[in-house]
Amino acid sequence: MQFHDTPRFPRGFRCASRLCGLKPSGRDLSLFVSDVDAAAAAVFTRNHFPGAPVILGRETVRGGVLRAVVVNSKVSNVATGQAGLAHARRMAVAAAAEVGTVPGRVLVSSTGVIGVPLPIEKIEAGLVGMAAELTADPLVGAVGIMTTDTRPKAISLDAGAAVITLVGKGAGMIEPNLATMLIYIFTDAALAPPALDRLLRNAVNESFNMLSIDTDTSTSDTCAILANGLAGAVDETVFQAALTAGCVRMAELVARDGEGATKLLRVTVRGAESRAAARTVAKSVVNSPLVKTMVYGADPNVGRLLMAIGKCVGVQIVPERTHAWINGVPVVAVGARASFDDAVVRERLAGDTIDIEIELGTGAAAATAFGCDLTEGYIRENAAYYSS
Amino acid sequence: MQFHDTPRFPRGFRCASRLCGLKPSGRDLSLFVSDVDAAAAAVFTRNHFPGAPVILGRETVRGGVLRAVVVNSKVSNVATGQAGLAHARRMAVAAAAEVGTVPGRVLVSSTGVIGVPLPIEKIEAGLVGMAAELTADPLVGAVGIMTTDTRPKAISLDAGAAVITLVGKGAGMIEPNLATMLIYIFTDAALAPPALDRLLRNAVNESFNMLSIDTDTSTSDTCAILANGLAGAVDETVFQAALTAGCVRMAELVARDGEGATKLLRVTVRGAESRAAARTVAKSVVNSPLVKTMVYGADPNVGRLLMAIGKCVGVQIVPERTHAWINGVPVVAVGARASFDDAVVRERLAGDTIDIEIELGTGAAAATAFGCDLTEGYIRENAAYYSS
Numbered sequence: 001m002q003f004h005d006t007p008r009f010p011r012g013f014r015c016a017s018r019l020c021g022l023k024p025s026g027r028d029l030s031l032f033v034s035d036v037d038a039a040a041a042a043v044f045t046r047n048h049f050p051g052a053p054v055i056l057g058r059e060t061v062r063g064g065v066l067r068a069v070v071v072n073s074k075v076s077n078v079a080t081g082q083a084g085l086a087h088a089r090r091m092a093v094a095a096a097a098e099v100g101t102v103p104g105r106v107l108v109s110s111t112g113v114i115g116v117p118l119p120i121e122k123i124e125a126g127l128v129g130m131a132a133e134l135t136a137d138p139l140v141g142a143v144g145i146m147t148t149d150t151r152p153k154a155i156s157l158d159a160g161a162a163v164i165t166l167v168g169k170g171a172g173m174i175e176p177n178l179a180t181m182l183i184y185i186f187t188d189a190a191l192a193p194p195a196l197d198r199l200l201r202n203a204v205n206e207s208f209n210m211l212s213i214d215t216d217t218s219t220s221d222t223c224a225i226l227a228n229g230l231a232g233a234v235d236e237t238v239f240q241a242a243l244t245a246g247c248v249r250m251a252e253l254v255a256r257d258g259e260g261a262t263k264l265l266r267v268t269v270r271g272a273e274s275r276a277a278a279r280t281v282a283k284s285v286v287n288s289p290l291v292k293t294m295v296y297g298a299d300p301n302v303g304r305l306l307m308a309i310g311k312c313v314g315v316q317i318v319p320e321r322t323h324a325w326i327n328g329v330p331v332v333a334v335g336a337r338a339s340f341d342d343a344v345v346r347e348r349l350a351g352d353t354i355d356i357e358i359e360l361g362t363g364a365a366a367a368t369a370f371g372c373d374l375t376e377g378y379i380r381e382n383a384a385y386y387s388s
Numbered sequence: 389m390q391f392h393d394t395p396r397f398p399r400g401f402r403c404a405s406r407l408c409g410l411k412p413s414g415r416d417l418s419l420f421v422s423d424v425d426a427a428a429a430a431v432f433t434r435n436h437f438p439g440a441p442v443i444l445g446r447e448t449v450r451g452g453v454l455r456a457v458v459v460n461s462k463v464s465n466v467a468t469g470q471a472g473l474a475h476a477r478r479m480a481v482a483a484a485a486e487v488g489t490v491p492g493r494v495l496v497s498s499t500g501v502i503g504v505p506l507p508i509e510k511i512e513a514g515l516v517g518m519a520a521e522l523t524a525d526p527l528v529g530a531v532g533i534m535t536t537d538t539r540p541k542a543i544s545l546d547a548g549a550a551v552i553t554l555v556g557k558g559a560g561m562i563e564p565n566l567a568t569m570l571i572y573i574f575t576d577a578a579l580a581p582p583a584l585d586r587l588l589r590n591a592v593n594e595s596f597n598m599l600s601i602d603t604d605t606s607t608s609d610t611c612a613i614l615a616n617g618l619a620g621a622v623d624e625t626v627f628q629a630a631l632t633a634g635c636v637r638m639a640e641l642v643a644r645d646g647e648g649a650t651k652l653l654r655v656t657v658r659g660a661e662s663r664a665a666a667r668t669v670a671k672s673v674v675n676s677p678l679v680k681t682m683v684y685g686a687d688p689n690v691g692r693l694l695m696a697i698g699k700c701v702g703v704q705i706v707p708e709r710t711h712a713w714i715n716g717v718p719v720v721a722v723g724a725r726a727s728f729d730d731a732v733v734r735e736r737l738a739g740d741t742i743d744i745e746i747e748l749g750t751g752a753a754a755a756t757a758f759g760c761d762l763t764e765g766y767i768r769e770n771a772a773y774y775s776s
Binding site: 046047048050076080081114293301310311313336382 | 690725
């Protein structure tokens with residue numbers, strides 16, 4: 001799949017970001033706009049305590065049409081009751097007025113601390129005049145939605161004659177159950193909302209639903225796609241392949257930039273009895289604190305792989321058929337520690353991307369999960385997130 | 389329940405510990421002996437890669453009679469294949485010879501690094517003469533089974549005319565699925581193996597099965613009980629209550645001494661639709677890295693409680709019926725952040741024991757889970773466990 005060296009928007013999409021005063025510095029408000037109405041689909045968190053923007057967003061996306069997405073960072077507008085929902089609606093009204101559409105065509109998101117009232121007046125004031133600042137660089141919008149992310153995330157790639165652009169943020173509280181984090185996908189392909197919904201769910205299933213930073217499921221997770229049709233019809237198979245590849249790449253970017261992370265951890269399970277079994281084992285390994293700290297310390301303590309595979313009690317595991325590799329080096333063979341040179345594995349574990357491959361030998365199904373190492377940085381960021 | 393100020397053994401039990409050379413210093417070998425044959429029961433890890441001592445232990449306990457327990461620390465004898473099983477058998481033979489019984493009445497355990505061959509000669513040599521050193525202080529045996537534990541763990545309490553003594557170790561890789569860690573329970577009550585097995589499973593279900601340090605399930609978990617009958621028959625109801633109370637107390641000790649832990653975290657869920665639902669929510673909260681770091685940092689970021697409750701997608705959660713308290717202070721009311729003084733919650737979170745209580749308002753079932761905070765210490769201990 002050919003990713004663009006510098007991310008760019010498809011035809012007819014632009015964005016802007018500003019500091020409206022929620023953060024002490026940087027940007028805290030982003031606006032993404034399509035020149036024309038776009039078909040839309042989205043998936044949201046399955047958490048029982050969805051934020052007000054998610055409650056409103058479900059209603060908005062049901063219409064199948066979006067013109068704009070407005071996002072603030074720093075305050076998530078979650079656990080804020082009816083006042084929070086009223087604030088989310090006011091945010092849609094203000095953004096709609098700025099871009100010249102109706103509130104029902106504006107998707108609203110908020111990310112940051114839970115349980116704090118949204119300073120809606122600052123956001124309303126901040127939106128005024130943003131339409132005049134819209135630019136073709138998706139990274140401008142990506143900056144405004146960052147919380148503990150260390151870098152803005154935007155990528156783009158071709159899908160036939162169309163372009164797909166993904167803008168996202170992640171960092172912590174990430175173990176999606178349906179969608180994850182805040183991910184906005186823009187394309188100039190012409191696709192109807194039902195097709196868009198199906199294509200999005202397929203892509204999310206292979207990417208964001210296999211991503212975990214810390215097993216915690218955010219109350220704000222949102223992944224939306226806008227297709228404005230300016231590039232005309234596309235081959236759905238080509239589009240699905242590009243969309244999935246884009247989502248996988250974005251999932252990797254989010255994982256690599258997990259709170260405190262120093263490495264991307266990719267766990268691929270093959271030869272499983274079923275796809276569900278492969279996913280369960282891949283997630284168990286990618287989520288194991290002992291595997292994550294082993295990766296962080298580049299410590300060839302490979303017995304922990306067996307532990308993390310073996311604790312999947314509902315999955316068929318046959319020890320003598322189980323094998324594993326770390327960045328290509330066999331570390332588990334026939335269900336026991338393989339004979340290997342500690343120094344070699346230590347060196348492989350020192351890289352920026354750690355690929356753990358597991359063969360279960362009980363079937364033909366496979367799955368890949370995305371995560372990161374667990375470091376003192378995660379602890380430091382989260383021991384005083386609210387107070388800092 | 390009346391715990392003894394200083395732990396002591398029931399009639400007829402003694403122990404010894406030595407340094408046989410697996411660790412550079414301290415003690416690494418413990419022997420627990422009953423003067424007479426004892427009825428026995430045990431539960432073991434459900435991990436698909438059980439250590440050799442667990443494989444052997446299942447066979448041994450099937451006989452229903454034990455005279456001794458021998459345990460080494462530092463090397464777990466897991467993922468060591470047929471050679472490992474032969475080593476475990478040799479360990480039983482050597483201990484049986486030392487205490488004057490048959491190998492089939494000796495339970496063997498090993499704890500420590502996975503995937504490293506057991507230095508069986510050192511253990512065999514170390515056992516010689518240990519029977520002459522047997523003492524009535526259970527803490528002597530508790531010291532020899534420590535790995536990353538910071539303190540030895542032994543408690544005792546009365547059960548009618550009998551005494552129940554628990555000796556255990558924990559620290560990391562703890563999210564039991566049936567048993568957990570290494571826990572040995574000694575009693576002079578007279579109980580037949582089937583009754584003992586039932587009583588043990590009931591107690592474990594309320595205690596060690598509700599304990600989680602890090603969601604990782606060890607390959608060596610063992611919880612065994614020996615009843616030598618020297619105190620005669622006991623009332624089973626009285627015994628069950630004492631056994632459960634002892635197991636809960638030991639679970640709390642293990643949680644408080646989790647790797648890097650600075651606090652005991654106790655999460656009680658009430659008003660759940662079912663016992664399973666209460667357990668699921670209690671475990672979700674006790675395992676949430678974001679709740680654990682919040683507790684560590686004494687940061688009143690209570691929205692994370694809602695997140696950790698709400699991510700239990702299979703459980704009936706009604707936001708407007710959900711309430712929560714931290715050490716008695718209402719922090720969540722009617723499904724949203726309650727109005728409270730940050731300074732007060734910060735102060736309550738600064739204590740050694742953090743009690744989180746959650747009311748779901750959907751039924752009458754309850755459960756309590758035991759865990760600890762997540763700190764830089766956990767990362768440091770586990771980033772180089774194998775190499776250090």
